[in-house]
Amino acid sequence: MIRSRICGISMIIAGAAAGACAHGPGAFPRPRAETAAIHAASDLSCEGASNAEPLGHTGAGATLALARVGGRRVAYVADEDGKTLLTVDLDSRAQLAETPLAATPSQVYVALDGRVLVTLRDKNELLVLRATDANAPLTKRCSVPTPAEPIAIAASPKDASFVVTSGWGQRLTEYDGRSLLVRFETRLPREPRSAVVSEDGKTAFVSHAVGSVLSVVDLVGAKHEASQVSLRGQDPRERKMFETRRRELAKDSAGDTTRLDDLDAEQRKAGERHPSCQGFALAKSSSVSGRIFAPQVLVDPGDLEGRPDGYGDENEPTESAAVAVIDEGAKAAMTASLSVSRLNLTGRRGNDARDPRPECLLPRAATIDAKTKSLLVTCYGFDAVVAYDATSANPLTSERRRWTVGAGPSGIAVDSEKHRGVVWSQFDRTLSTFPLGGTELVDDKVSPSLVQKTVMPPLREKLAAEYALGRILFHAAGDARIASDGRACASCHPDGRDDAITWATPEGPRRSMMLAGRVTRSAPYSWNGNESTLHSHLGNTFDRLSGRGLRSIELDSLVTYISQMPTPAVLSRDQPSVDRGKQIFTSNEAGCSGCHSGESYTDGKNHDVGSKHSSDRDGQFNTPTLHLVGGTGPWFHDGRYSTLGELLRKSDGKMGKTAHLDAGDINALEAFLRTL
Amino acid sequence: MRPLASLRRTRVVATTFCALSALCAFSHSARAGDALAYSDLPGGRIGTMPTSKKPSFVGGHEKVPGLFVAAPKFPPETPWAQRHVSVVTSETRAAQIRDNDGFNAKEDEASACLSDSALMGQGDDGDAEAHEWTPALAEQVNLWPASKSNESAGVGAVHSEKLVRANGHVKLESIDAWIDPSTHGVRLIGRATLSLVKVASAIGGVVVYAGRDERAEVTRYVQFVVVRPATQATARLGPMQAMRQDGISAHDGGCAYVRMPLAVSSNDGDTAVIVAPVELPSRRIPSNEAPTTDESAHDAKRGDAANATSMASSVAKSIKRRLAKRPASQLSPLSPVPPVERDVRSREMQIHLGVSRSAQDQEPQLSVSFGWSGREKVQRVFDEPSAPPTATSEDTD
Known part of the structure; x- marks a missing residue:
C-alpha cells in the first residue's frame, strides 16, 4: 500500500514517470528534463561533475553554501525574494553572478562532485546546477520532482544519496546521489523542515516546525519506517517527584499496580504540558560526534481548564528558547536539553528591567563551528547569531557569544579556512561575515565583534515596501508593541502556518489558526467570528498579548504581509x-x-x-x-x-x-x- | 568650571590595577571548548551524609582537629533552647565568637567551609542523591540544643571541606562529624580527599577545577569546584551563585569557591550554571568629553551607567562621602592637577558546567564554558592622578 501510494504520488508529480508503478519495486520516476530552463545545458543528465568544490562540507543544505570555484571562494545564496541563486565572492563580498531560478529557492547544497543542488519550494523541484566559472551564472543539469514544498537537502556520507524534506507535502524523499532517481519516499508528520543524515548513513533525522517531535527515518531498511522522538519540555524537579512517588508506591502497594498505573497516567499527562515548536534547524558535526542539535522553543500554553486574560497563563512565561540534543545512537533526546526549569539562573530577569539578553524565540538556521565546538544558531526577531557550547547536554545554558547580523538571518555557514561565520539575512538581503574567535570570554569593549554586513544589489523587481515591513513585523520577537513577553506573530504562526498548539484563552481553549492563504476571503475572524476585519482582529490579538500595539501604517503593512504571505502549493494526488x-x-x-x-x-x-x-x-x-x-x-x-x-x-x-x-x-x- | 577639579587623592577601592592586570585576567589557560574526558580527571571522594542513626550524645572530650565549637555569650534571659553553638574551622574565629568579638577575619583566612544539612532528598534511601551534602557553603554553622519545643535539634552532622593547594596539586579535603551542641563534643564520621585538576580559567581570575567522585554509589559524579582568585583580586569577581539543572542551588557563602556535583548518566547529562559579577578593565574617559557632576545628566547620556552594579555604586558613594568631608580649601578650583575620570565597568559572568554521555561516547564528556548573562554596567568615578596603578601577585594569578 505504501508503495502504491508512492507510485501514485510520483505519477502525478512526474508526468514522465507515468506507468512506472506497474513496473513494481525499484521502478521510480526518472528525472524530468526541463526544456524551459533559463540556462539549459545540452546534457540533461543529472550526473556529471562541476567546477564547484564545497568549502567546509557539512552534509546539509542551507540558504547559503560555500564553495571554491576556479580558485575563487564564493558563497552561493538562495535568494528567496529575487528567486535567484546569487554567487558572492566570499572575501570581497561582491556579487559575482546571478542565476535566475524562476521559482523560490529554499536551500542550496554543494555536492562533493561540485554539482549545486537547489530546492524550489513553490515549483516542487530539486534543481541540479553546474558551475563553470565563478563569474558566470550556473547552468542547469536537470531537475527532479518532489512532493509539495521541498525545503531542506541533506546528504549521506560521500553524497551517496540526498534526502529532501517537503514541508507541505509532509514527506522525506531519498534520491540516488548520482542519478537522482528516487529511492523512496516516506510520510512524515506536519511541517518537516531541516534534515541531517547520521554518520553511518543509515538514518535521517528531520525537524518539524510544529508538533513537538523530531522524525527518525530508516534509510536502509526495506520499509524506511519513520518514528518520532518527543521534544516536549520536561521539568526535572517534577520528574524527580514522580520517581520518588513511584518508589514509595512500589514499597506500599504490595503488588497492586492500580495506583502505579494512575501515577504513570498522571506523569504522561504532565509530560504533555510543554509542547515545542519552531523546529526549523538541525546541526551536526563529527567534531561533536553522536549528537544532533535541534534549536526549538518550549511552550506553556496555559491551563486549558481555565480562561486566562490572554493567550496562555499571564503569570508564567509562555515561550522559552531551547536546544534539544539528540543522542544519535540512542535516537532519543537528552532530557537535560528539554528542561523547562524556571529556576535556571540564566533566565533571571530581575537584575535588569531592560531584559538584556532576549531569548532566541525564532531560531531559523544552525551549524557547528568544529574548531570551538560551538553551535551557532541564527535568530529572527533580534537578528543575531548565538554561539552555544555544543559539548553541553543543555547548550541553552552555555551561551558563549552573540553577533548582530542583518535582518532575517535565514542561513549560516562556517568559512573554516578563515574561521569566520557567514550569514545570509533575507529580509534586508545582506551577507554578514564575522570572525568566530576562540572559546575565551571576550570583553566586547576590548574586542568588539567585527561583523561586516554587505547589502546585495537591489532586486530587479523590488518588494513592495508594505510587504517587506510587514514581514519584519510578523517576525518581530521581543517587540513590546506586539507582545509583552517576547512572542512574535511567527511564534504561533511559523511560516504563516499554525503552531499545532491549543492555547488557553479568554474564550476557552483555542487552536492557533493557519494564516497563509487563508485570510483574504474568510472574514469574520477568530473562532467566535467576532472580528469583522483583520485590523481589528490584530488589535485584539496584541491586546491579549499585552502588546502596546502598532501604528496604523505598521498595522497596514502587517495586514498586507499576512494577506500575501506565501501559500503552500496543494497537489492533487488521487x-x-x-x-x-x-x-x-x-x-x-x-x-x-x-x-x-x-x-x-x-x-x-x-x-x-x-x-x-x-x-x-x-x-x-x-x-x-x-x-x-x-x-x-x-x-x-x-x-x-x-x-x-x-x-x-x-x-x-x-x-x-x-x-x-x-x-x-x-x-x-x-x-x-x-x-x- | 569643573567642581571636582581640585580633588587631590581620592582612593578608590582597588580597581586601578585593572589596566595592568587586564592581560593576565584575560589570559585563558583553559581548555574550555575542548572535550574534557572523564578519564582525565583525578579520583577521590567527598564525604556524604551519614546513613547511620545519629548518636544521642557525644562526649565533651571527643574532638576532631579542624572543627571548633564555640558558644557566644548570651544574655541571661535567653532561653536555653535559643542558645545555639557555632561550628567553625578556625580556632581564632572560635575565640572571636566566644568573646562576642564580631567577625574580622581576612578573606583568605576562611580556611574551610561548612554545610550542615541535606537538601537533596534527605533520608530517602532509594534516591542516589539522598545523602548529598548541600553544596551551599558557609563559614560557620549553628546548632541548637534539643528541647521540648525542638526535639529534632541536638546532635547534628556537620560537613567541612577545604581547598588545599600543595606542590602544584589541588585537592578538596572534607571532614564529616557529629557535633553535640550541649557538650561541644565532636565525633568523627569520616574524612575524604578529592584530587582536582584545573580544567578552565577565565576573565576575573576565576579557575574551574574538577575531579571524579568515586563514592560507593551506583551513580557516578563529577565534582566541579569554581574558585575565585584570592584576596585583592576578588574585587574583580563578586559573589558566586550556582544552580544545577534540577534546581539545587549553591553559593560561595563567603568561601572562596563553589562546589557543584554533577551526576554522570548514560544517554543524558547534567548541567549547572554559576553567575558572578565581574569587574572589567577600566576605560579612561577621553579628555574632550566634558565631565560633570550632574548625575542625572550623566545617566541620560551614558545609558548603561544608570544601572551601575552595587560594586560600582559603592565606589561612587564612597567618593561622595569623602568629598563631603573635605575642607573647602582642598576643593579649590585652582588646583593644578585635575582628577582622572574613568568608568568602572562590570558585567555578570556566567559559567556553565556540564557532564554528558551519548551512546557513541566512550566515556562521559565534560564541558566548561563562559559567557555573559547581562549587559555591561558602567559607573563613572574619579581617581586621584598621582595614584600609580598597583598590582599584587594575586592580581595576576
Whole structure:
C-alpha cells in the first residue's frame, strides 16, 4: 500500500514517470528534463561533475553554501525574494553572478562532485546546477520532482544519496546521489523542515516546525519506517517527584499496580504540558560526534481548564528558547536539553528591567563551528547569531557569544579556512561575515565583534515596501508593541502556518489558526467570528498579548504581509478519490457544504456543533474556512481530533452526517478536503 | 568650571590595577571548548551524609582537629533552647565568637567551609542523591540544643571541606562529624580527599577545577569546584551563585569557591550554571568629553551607567562621602592637577558546567564554558592622578 501510494504520488508529480508503478519495486520516476530552463545545458543528465568544490562540507543544505570555484571562494545564496541563486565572492563580498531560478529557492547544497543542488519550494523541484566559472551564472543539469514544498537537502556520507524534506507535502524523499532517481519516499508528520543524515548513513533525522517531535527515518531498511522522538519540555524537579512517588508506591502497594498505573497516567499527562515548536534547524558535526542539535522553543500554553486574560497563563512565561540534543545512537533526546526549569539562573530577569539578553524565540538556521565546538544558531526577531557550547547536554545554558547580523538571518555557514561565520539575512538581503574567535570570554569593549554586513544589489523587481515591513513585523520577537513577553506573530504562526498548539484563552481553549492563504476571503475572524476585519482582529490579538500595539501604517503593512504571505502549493494526488470525495462533500446527505459553502468554504456564520469544551465561554463557533485544511491538524477549536478521518467520523450528526459512509468514502472525503 | 577639579587623592577601592592586570585576567589557560574526558580527571571522594542513626550524645572530650565549637555569650534571659553553638574551622574565629568579638577575619583566612544539612532528598534511601551534602557553603554553622519545643535539634552532622593547594596539586579535603551542641563534643564520621585538576580559567581570575567522585554509589559524579582568585583580586569577581539543572542551588557563602556535583548518566547529562559579577578593565574617559557632576545628566547620556552594579555604586558613594568631608580649601578650583575620570565597568559572568554521555561516547564528556548573562554596567568615578596603578601577585594569578 505504501508503495502504491508512492507510485501514485510520483505519477502525478512526474508526468514522465507515468506507468512506472506497474513496473513494481525499484521502478521510480526518472528525472524530468526541463526544456524551459533559463540556462539549459545540452546534457540533461543529472550526473556529471562541476567546477564547484564545497568549502567546509557539512552534509546539509542551507540558504547559503560555500564553495571554491576556479580558485575563487564564493558563497552561493538562495535568494528567496529575487528567486535567484546569487554567487558572492566570499572575501570581497561582491556579487559575482546571478542565476535566475524562476521559482523560490529554499536551500542550496554543494555536492562533493561540485554539482549545486537547489530546492524550489513553490515549483516542487530539486534543481541540479553546474558551475563553470565563478563569474558566470550556473547552468542547469536537470531537475527532479518532489512532493509539495521541498525545503531542506541533506546528504549521506560521500553524497551517496540526498534526502529532501517537503514541508507541505509532509514527506522525506531519498534520491540516488548520482542519478537522482528516487529511492523512496516516506510520510512524515506536519511541517518537516531541516534534515541531517547520521554518520553511518543509515538514518535521517528531520525537524518539524510544529508538533513537538523530531522524525527518525530508516534509510536502509526495506520499509524506511519513520518514528518520532518527543521534544516536549520536561521539568526535572517534577520528574524527580514522580520517581520518588513511584518508589514509595512500589514499597506500599504490595503488588497492586492500580495506583502505579494512575501515577504513570498522571506523569504522561504532565509530560504533555510543554509542547515545542519552531523546529526549523538541525546541526551536526563529527567534531561533536553522536549528537544532533535541534534549536526549538518550549511552550506553556496555559491551563486549558481555565480562561486566562490572554493567550496562555499571564503569570508564567509562555515561550522559552531551547536546544534539544539528540543522542544519535540512542535516537532519543537528552532530557537535560528539554528542561523547562524556571529556576535556571540564566533566565533571571530581575537584575535588569531592560531584559538584556532576549531569548532566541525564532531560531531559523544552525551549524557547528568544529574548531570551538560551538553551535551557532541564527535568530529572527533580534537578528543575531548565538554561539552555544555544543559539548553541553543543555547548550541553552552555555551561551558563549552573540553577533548582530542583518535582518532575517535565514542561513549560516562556517568559512573554516578563515574561521569566520557567514550569514545570509533575507529580509534586508545582506551577507554578514564575522570572525568566530576562540572559546575565551571576550570583553566586547576590548574586542568588539567585527561583523561586516554587505547589502546585495537591489532586486530587479523590488518588494513592495508594505510587504517587506510587514514581514519584519510578523517576525518581530521581543517587540513590546506586539507582545509583552517576547512572542512574535511567527511564534504561533511559523511560516504563516499554525503552531499545532491549543492555547488557553479568554474564550476557552483555542487552536492557533493557519494564516497563509487563508485570510483574504474568510472574514469574520477568530473562532467566535467576532472580528469583522483583520485590523481589528490584530488589535485584539496584541491586546491579549499585552502588546502596546502598532501604528496604523505598521498595522497596514502587517495586514498586507499576512494577506500575501506565501501559500503552500496543494497537489492533487488521487483524482478518482478526490472526485468521489467532492461528490460526498456537496451531497445533501452529508451536508458539509451547507456551512462550508462558497469560494472560501465558509458561510461566515456561527454554529453550535456540540463541540463546547468544559471551559468554553460559548458553544457557538464561526465556520472556519476549509482552505488548506489538510495541513492544519489537530482539528477543531480545541484540537480534539488528531486526524481528519477521526474528525469526519466522530462529528457525525453534529456537523454534517458521515455515519452512512464506509471507510472508502471517508478516505475519499478526506482526500478531497486535502485538495482545498 | 569643573567642581571636582581640585580633588587631590581620592582612593578608590582597588580597581586601578585593572589596566595592568587586564592581560593576565584575560589570559585563558583553559581548555574550555575542548572535550574534557572523564578519564582525565583525578579520583577521590567527598564525604556524604551519614546513613547511620545519629548518636544521642557525644562526649565533651571527643574532638576532631579542624572543627571548633564555640558558644557566644548570651544574655541571661535567653532561653536555653535559643542558645545555639557555632561550628567553625578556625580556632581564632572560635575565640572571636566566644568573646562576642564580631567577625574580622581576612578573606583568605576562611580556611574551610561548612554545610550542615541535606537538601537533596534527605533520608530517602532509594534516591542516589539522598545523602548529598548541600553544596551551599558557609563559614560557620549553628546548632541548637534539643528541647521540648525542638526535639529534632541536638546532635547534628556537620560537613567541612577545604581547598588545599600543595606542590602544584589541588585537592578538596572534607571532614564529616557529629557535633553535640550541649557538650561541644565532636565525633568523627569520616574524612575524604578529592584530587582536582584545573580544567578552565577565565576573565576575573576565576579557575574551574574538577575531579571524579568515586563514592560507593551506583551513580557516578563529577565534582566541579569554581574558585575565585584570592584576596585583592576578588574585587574583580563578586559573589558566586550556582544552580544545577534540577534546581539545587549553591553559593560561595563567603568561601572562596563553589562546589557543584554533577551526576554522570548514560544517554543524558547534567548541567549547572554559576553567575558572578565581574569587574572589567577600566576605560579612561577621553579628555574632550566634558565631565560633570550632574548625575542625572550623566545617566541620560551614558545609558548603561544608570544601572551601575552595587560594586560600582559603592565606589561612587564612597567618593561622595569623602568629598563631603573635605575642607573647602582642598576643593579649590585652582588646583593644578585635575582628577582622572574613568568608568568602572562590570558585567555578570556566567559559567556553565556540564557532564554528558551519548551512546557513541566512550566515556562521559565534560564541558566548561563562559559567557555573559547581562549587559555591561558602567559607573563613572574619579581617581586621584598621582595614584600609580598597583598590582599584587594575586592580581595576576
